[in-house]
Amino acid sequence: MRQCFLIIFFFWANLNFAQQTFPTNGPSNHQLQRFALAHATVWTDPEHVITDALLLIENGKLVYVGAFKNVPAGYTLIDQKGRVVYPAFIDLCSDYGVKWESKNSLRNTHGFYSAKRGAFHWNEAIRAEEKAAAYFSPDEKQKAAYLTAGFGITLSAIQDGICRGSSVLVNTGSSIPQEAILTEEATMNWSFNKGSSTVDYPNSAMGSVALIRQTFYDAKWIKTEQESNISLTSLAKNQYFPVLFEAENKWAVLRAAKIANEFAAKNWIIKGNGDEYQRSKELAAMGLPMVIPVNFPKPYDVEDPFDANRVSLADLMHWEYAPSNLASVNAAKIPFSITMKGCEDGQAFLKNIRLAVQQGLPVTAALKALTETPAKLIGAAAICGSIREGMPAYLIVCDKPIFEKEARVLVHWNGSHHIPVNFETDLPVTGVFELQSELPYQQIQLTQQGNKLTGKLIGADTLEMTVSREAGTYQLSWMPNKKAALHCTMRLAFVQQNNLLQASGLATWTEGRTLPVLLKHLEQPLAKELLKQDSVALIVPQIRFPFVEFGSTKMPESEEVIFKGATVWTNTSNGIIGNHDVHIKSGKIIAIGKNLTSATAKIIDAKGLHLTNGIIDEHSHLAIYRGVNECTQAITAEVRIGDVIQPEDINIYRQLAGGVIGAQLLHGSCNPVGGQSALVKLRWGQSAEEMKIKGADGFIKFALGENVKQSGGGPGLRYPQTRMGVEQIYMDAFNRALLYEAELKNNPTACRKDLELESLLEIIRKKRFISCHSYVQSEINMLMHVANQFGFKVNTFTHILEGYKVADKMKAHGVAASTFADWWAYKYEVMDAIPYNGAILNDMGVVTAINSDDAEMGRRLNQEAAKMIKYGNLSEEAAWKMVTLNPAKMLHIDHLTGSIESGKDADLVVWNNNPLSIYAKPLYTFVDGICYFSVASDLKLRAEVQQERNRIVQKMIALKQQGVKTQKQISIQDENYHCEDEN
Amino acid sequence: MKTKLNNLPYLCLFILASFPLFIAAQEQPTYLVGGTFHIGNGEVVSDAHLLMMDGKILELSTRFDNQIKNAKIVDVKGKHIYPGIIALNNIMGLNEIDAVRATRDYYEVGAFNPNVRSAIAYNTDSKILPTALFNGIVYTQAVPQGGQISGSSSLFYTKGWNWEDAMVLEDDGVHLNYPDLSASNDAPDLANNAQKQVDALVLFLQEANQFCALAKPPVFNLRFEAMRKVFAGKTNLYVHVGSAKGMLSALALIKDKYPTIKLVFVGAEEAYQITSTLSLYRIPVVLTAIHRLPMYSHEAYDLPYQLASILLDSGIQVAIAQAGSWESRNIMFHAGTAVAYGMDKEKALSCITLQPAKILGIANRIGSLEIGKEATIVISEGDILDMKSSKISTVYIKGEQVEINDVQQALNKKYRQKFKLKE
Known part of the structure; x- marks a missing residue:
């Protein structure tokens, strides 16, 4: 009975299959739609292969997958002998067919709110309401590229904005949108790039992170129905879809993963940019799957030595290592799929994927990444990604294994349709044929090279033949006598009869005679000949930490060292003591004394040298990625520098060479409340997260005066434009924060989590501390009054060039001062700045530091501290503390660093001279007992950098001379931000 | 006293200085005696004397015998002397x-x-x-x-x-x-x-x-x-x-x-x-x-x-x-x-x-402390190239000493006095 039911079900199912909503013009044209693909080698999934297989396709579905057997009647038999069949490839990062265009070029506006009318998200970069499916229609030009590359299925999305709405899963074969779409909404797509949005916010990478986080919180909150918001409702509704996050480089991938982690999201897929090999350990640890492109750069045109100079080592190395990226990713066990994005066309994609295979990506892994993995990641494994009975037939037929040189995708199966892709013969006509004719030749050999067939006419001599195809017949042309410029041709029809391939037709012979010819197949050409691959040297990437110049090929480790006989600047009550030893171990200072010994310690002879705690820069904008300022709103307490640390900034190394061991990375001074700072040690080579000082207090940038009132220009629209307005911004902000606190207490479940107010509240509750950019006395006084009203203290005034005028008030408030030694005159509010400022503040008992705000000055802060002696008659000890212990105090890390005492971190610098002398230079810089800089290792690295550059440049020049296409390249230099910078 | 000072324009603080505020013609020949003379051409002459007359350098020597009458003698022992x-x-x-x-x-x-x-x-x-x-x-x-x-x-x-x-x-x-x-x-x-x-x-x-x-x-x-x-x-x-x-x-x-x-x-x-x-x-x-x-x-x-x-x-x-x-x-x-x-x-x-x-x-x-050149000379307490010791005590332009203190020094003085800090 059950069987009977099943039969009936199938019967109905079969009849129903061809139903459609749209009308047909004329009588319907239902087809049998039963195909038998015979004798091919079929990869049903990456692990399983059937040689001499049979695939039965009925109404678009696979009804039999297995070894060859007799083909049932009613099936169109298609002989696929010698061919290889795979599941159609799936590209998860595509814009195929999505014709979405920003309307903003017409609007040309900028502003606080979205230019898009309606109840959508206030920020136009959040387009959660958009559905790529609504904009989808097959695009013939794009289609050709995807089909050539083997991609039968793409996940297509809008490519603009931070939240890009839902993507659509489509097959690339179909020309009818209604047929092409497999799943209308498959993933929610995101990026850090705001795209064409005309809303000012966010204008920095950290702003993007904040907006994404707030939006996810808002999507949770919107369920309480306090606000109608189509974008957020869509997001809430679609929260169970996987998130496909497009990140622009390895650090952005980790940045995205951190957000996923915050929301405990397991269903995120992150698209990288092909540089994953540089940080495979961290990327594997994030535990999220990736989509990876094979967009390998062309060699650079570096023949001109001046041009070569402008290419960084990182770019040179990346060119060399990019093809081995997927092998590294696979070895690191990062789950991944592969996208064609970034490749010029389908051919380029196949070429690059083969390069990746040559560089160690196993064929099965490549296949998995193109089929099974993407299908599973988006929950579509039941419809694509493998070849199984009961599944729709999304297949590609190739003329040989696809990862071999010059293999081509011949046909895509797209359900019942088969779409020829490449120049395709019904029969494989290659091989050696016996020639039966009156012609004085006995054999013809036909060979396939790429898309081209060529022939040889073999007799007493051998002649080259050109081959062309027209309407299923072949024309073979040759020149029997080159001098006479005689052309002869034969036109043939190939027919398989009794398992023998033969061809018959006519030849035109000399003097216009026509002769009948018959070709009989003798043998298949040798398989080996076809499979011959170029032998390619396997390149094993030599990763540098960080992956730039002066990065180390292995991560430096903490050492046990005794510095012997140094002049030790203790920064304690012991003062500056001559001829002392300092013993460090496991990252800590363990002893200070005379004649210290240890069997295991390395000895650094420091006789005649000076040993100090390393310099700490209270005010730095080093190592920040894409924007130091989120300038777009008066209060951006929600943005965090900690989200955008760029640990490969070459200036980190340069600071180490200047004796700097740590810094506060500050938001700029664009707005009254800027973003949250990151406290870092300069752990060169470590990741962004590892650079942060664990357990450090939270800090935040405030700013006053000309910058925040936008005196430097701009439309003058953003509040505040006066110092009067600045105060009101604070009064409003802190009052709102208190109201928020009350709301959280009274109504914890319905209260919208507000990242900005939370940060402000932390200040009032003394969990976050202010570093305030300030110049003139009036505003300094004002902020202290505001703080007093809300019951907290300002932690630090930074710049504070008129601090000397209110030093007594600052002392009373208990605020610290971090200033420039002698900067002034760059704007009106610094006209009363004097180089005696630091000394007056210090003499008044205010904890005072000298900071840089600049990567150049940052590496000479010892000199800037020495100016306190020149201008303020400070003692050497007091001047030195201004760049070590005092900044440590104001950053609340003086329990860890800032002085030389047992138990403190081994953040030490050996100087060749009194560190306050202009003639001093660091010989060693240790952070946590790890030597990140020494003159000796620097010289070694210089040689390495030079050698590596030269080696790769030579390689590129050779390629150019061989005629390989090259590209011009000017590497992007690391940004050197200052707090004045607009972004 | 404190109130009075605060009411004074700070410029007054150095108007009492005994040398011209601006460049004037040299009136009196001047000897700089002792000191380390950094010539500017790569040479250093220690414990020498330099004679400035009519705005020019007339003499630079380690022997100090034929002294001109009416000349002013300035002791620069222990100091470093440089061309402007x-x-x-x-x-x-x-x-x-x-x-x-x-x-x-x-x-x-x-x-x-x-x-x-x-x-x-x-x-x-x-x-x-x-x-x-x-x-x-x-x-x-x-x-x-x-x-x-x-x-x-x-x-x-x-x-x-x-x-x-x-x-x-x-x-x-x-x-x-x-x-x-x-x-x-x-x-x-x-x-x-x-x-x-x-x-x-x-x-x-x-x-x-x-x-x-x-x-x-x-x-x-x-x-x-x-x-x-x-x-x-x-x-x-x-x-x-x-x-x-x-x-x-x-x-x-x-x-x-x-x-x-x-x-x-x-x-x-x-x-x-x-x-x-x-x-x-x-x-x-x-x-x-x-x-x-x-x-x-x-x-x-x-x-x-x-x-x-x-x-x-x-x-x-x-x-x-x-x-x-x-x-x-x-x-x-x-x-x-x-x-x-x-x-x-x-x-x-x-x-x-x-x-x-x-x-x-x-x-x-x-450009250098060579005979015949303009007597434009800088005297520093220590090495002028090192901020730790670079403290200019005197500047002569064409043989005449000029005032070098200005608004920044006045502000320093003003606020040190306000806060009763040592100067």
Whole structure:
């Protein structure tokens, strides 16, 4: 009975299959739609292969997958002998067919709110309401590229904005949108790039992170129905879809993963940019799957030595290592799929994927990444990604294994349709044929090279033949006598009869005679000949930490060292003591004394040298990625520098060479409340997260005066434009924060989590501390009054060039001062700045530091501290503390660093001279007992950098001379931000 | 007392000083006795005496016997004596507050402005100049900025009643900003722009040269006329250029075509790549900062610190400067950093004294403590190149001591008194 039911079900199912909503013009044209693909080698999934297989396709579905057997009647038999069949490839990062265009070029506006009318998200970069499916229609030009590359299925999305709405899963074969779409909404797509949005916010990478986080919180909150918001409702509704996050480089991938982690999201897929090999350990640890492109750069045109100079080592190395990226990713066990994005066309994609295979990506892994993995990641494994009975037939037929040189995708199966892709013969006509004719030749050999067939006419001599195809017949042309410029041709029809391939037709012979010819197949050409691959040297990437110049090929480790006989600047009550030893171990200072010994310690002879705690820069904008300022709103307490640390900034190394061991990375001074700072040690080579000082207090940038009132220009629209307005911004902000606190207490479940107010509240509750950019006395006084009203203290005034005028008030408030030694005159509010400022503040008992705000000055802060002696008659000890212990105090890390005492971190610098002398230079810089800089290792690295550059440049020049296409390249230099910078 | 002081304008605090506020003719011969004399030409003479008379250096000797009558004797034992420091290539006196447009007087409209002259815009009452003098910088080259040819610079004292009074050398050269040739295929607009600028420059020089070849040209053209001394080799052509490619291009398009032109490269960050070329054509170089970051991530961290040494060792004439206005007061420390990274101390001093004087073509007048030269002398408590000890006690301009304290010192005093801090 059950069987009977099943039969009936199938019967109905079969009849129903061809139903459609749209009308047909004329009588319907239902087809049998039963195909038998015979004798091919079929990869049903990456692990399983059937040689001499049979695939039965009925109404678009696979009804039999297995070894060859007799083909049932009613099936169109298609002989696929010698061919290889795979599941159609799936590209998860595509814009195929999505014709979405920003309307903003017409609007040309900028502003606080979205230019898009309606109840959508206030920020136009959040387009959660958009559905790529609504904009989808097959695009013939794009289609050709995807089909050539083997991609039968793409996940297509809008490519603009931070939240890009839902993507659509489509097959690339179909020309009818209604047929092409497999799943209308498959993933929610995101990026850090705001795209064409005309809303000012966010204008920095950290702003993007904040907006994404707030939006996810808002999507949770919107369920309480306090606000109608189509974008957020869509997001809430679609929260169970996987998130496909497009990140622009390895650090952005980790940045995205951190957000996923915050929301405990397991269903995120992150698209990288092909540089994953540089940080495979961290990327594997994030535990999220990736989509990876094979967009390998062309060699650079570096023949001109001046041009070569402008290419960084990182770019040179990346060119060399990019093809081995997927092998590294696979070895690191990062789950991944592969996208064609970034490749010029389908051919380029196949070429690059083969390069990746040559560089160690196993064929099965490549296949998995193109089929099974993407299908599973988006929950579509039941419809694509493998070849199984009961599944729709999304297949590609190739003329040989696809990862071999010059293999081509011949046909895509797209359900019942088969779409020829490449120049395709019904029969494989290659091989050696016996020639039966009156012609004085006995054999013809036909060979396939790429898309081209060529022939040889073999007799007493051998002649080259050109081959062309027209309407299923072949024309073979040759020149029997080159001098006479005689052309002869034969036109043939190939027919398989009794398992023998033969061809018959006519030849035109000399003097216009026509002769009948018959070709009989003798043998298949040798398989080996076809499979011959170029032998390619396997390149094993030599990763540098960080992956730039002066990065180390292995991560430096903490050492046990005794510095012997140094002049030790203790920064304690012991003062500056001559001829002392300092013993460090496991990252800590363990002893200070005379004649210290240890069997295991390395000895650094420091006789005649000076040993100090390393310099700490209270005010730095080093190592920040894409924007130091989120300038777009008066209060951006929600943005965090900690989200955008760029640990490969070459200036980190340069600071180490200047004796700097740590810094506060500050938001700029664009707005009254800027973003949250990151406290870092300069752990060169470590990741962004590892650079942060664990357990450090939270800090935040405030700013006053000309910058925040936008005196430097701009439309003058953003509040505040006066110092009067600045105060009101604070009064409003802190009052709102208190109201928020009350709301959280009274109504914890319905209260919208507000990242900005939370940060402000932390200040009032003394969990976050202010570093305030300030110049003139009036505003300094004002902020202290505001703080007093809300019951907290300002932690630090930074710049504070008129601090000397209110030093007594600052002392009373208990605020610290971090200033420039002698900067002034760059704007009106610094006209009363004097180089005696630091000394007056210090003499008044205010904890005072000298900071840089600049990567150049940052590496000479010892000199800037020495100016306190020149201008303020400070003692050497007091001047030195201004760049070590005092900044440590104001950053609340003086329990860890800032002085030389047992138990403190081994953040030490050996100087060749009194560190306050202009003639001093660091010989060693240790952070946590790890030597990140020494003159000796620097010289070694210089040689390495030079050698590596030269080696790769030579390689590129050779390629150019061989005629390989090259590209011009000017590497992007690391940004050197200052707090004045607009972004 | 405290209240009274606060009510006084702080300028009054130093009006009581016993020496002239501005430059005056030397009245009395003066001996500086004892001390270490850093000549500026690489030599040091210890425990010597120096005689200043009629504004000139008349004697520098370790033997002190034939003393002139009525001469003032100043004991400088233990102190360091230097020639007045020369700050090339800056905008002191042309710029007061960077961010306030009304106070900026260095950037004229248009691409080719050789005829505009800093000579008449130099503001001797600038608040910035005293801060430079305080550190021993006595001469400053006020340089117009912007465009393809910015204008003509002049050398001034950092102290004077007016620009005429402060003038040391009028119209010492014309400043040309070389087009940035570093554009790539990725930025075709930039490349086109650079090419257009090069074409425009070539054309301008051609036409100006034809014009200047005539003693009495039949047409009137201020811009071309301003190039006459440059083509004649009487004043410098300062080419502001950073890239090695740009320098080679300038040599090919200017030096080769107009061999009489005296070229000086300013900036020249990539000069280390083409030292042999620069020394072959004897092109002096003005480095606009030692305290800067390397140009490329693959350059050594200390290359900017070493550049002056590298060039000097290749036989290239080098001056150390610091572009900008208020920033220029630190140029002696730029020289000091060059010493930390390998340069000889006295050579470094020469890069901010005699070498710039030579580039300006007035080394016979200023730049070193040599007999017959202007008695413009700086006395420091310690090594002038090291901020730890660089404390200027006295400055003489043409033999007369001048006041070096100004508003910043007055403010210091005022607030130290307010807070009862020791001075």
